[in-house]
Amino acid sequence: MKIRSLLTTLALVATPGLALVGTAPDASATTAVTKISHATATSMFRQSGITWSSSGNCSDRNNPTCTSFEQLNLATAQGAQTLKSASGCALNITGGTETGHASGTYSHWNGYKLDYGKNTCVTSYIKNTFTYIGLRGDGAPQYQSGSGNIYADEGNHWDVLYYNCGGC
16 A cells, blocks of 8 residues: 555544545545635736636626636645646636536636636646546546646646645
């Protein structure tokens, strides 16, 4: 048994119901999620040199042409910061918590996902650093980070599902 697996097992035995950073969520585990405001998210992104844009040049969560970070999970914002610092790539967010994305528990609306504009640096980093795990139901190739986050190549952008901050 690998040391990490052993430690994870021991930690789960010691604290049942606790979801650890570095593991995919367990449906039976109840974890608190910290939500942040649009202003807090944009401040975090500015500090890390992350940009964002929207086709509507707006941030209204209820407008699908805007890019909003209202009700974003703190771990998702931290995951973007981790990607930026680890990759050294320019990172532009093109989708946040605004309406218009697919629904579900781990959705944009619920604060678990961000979309990033594609560039050669980001694409190379994801494909060369993370593990290819196959096609998503809609045919998008998926890559999984060591911490369990999922990066899906949707053609013109990366759709990223953050279960955690990615090792922040």
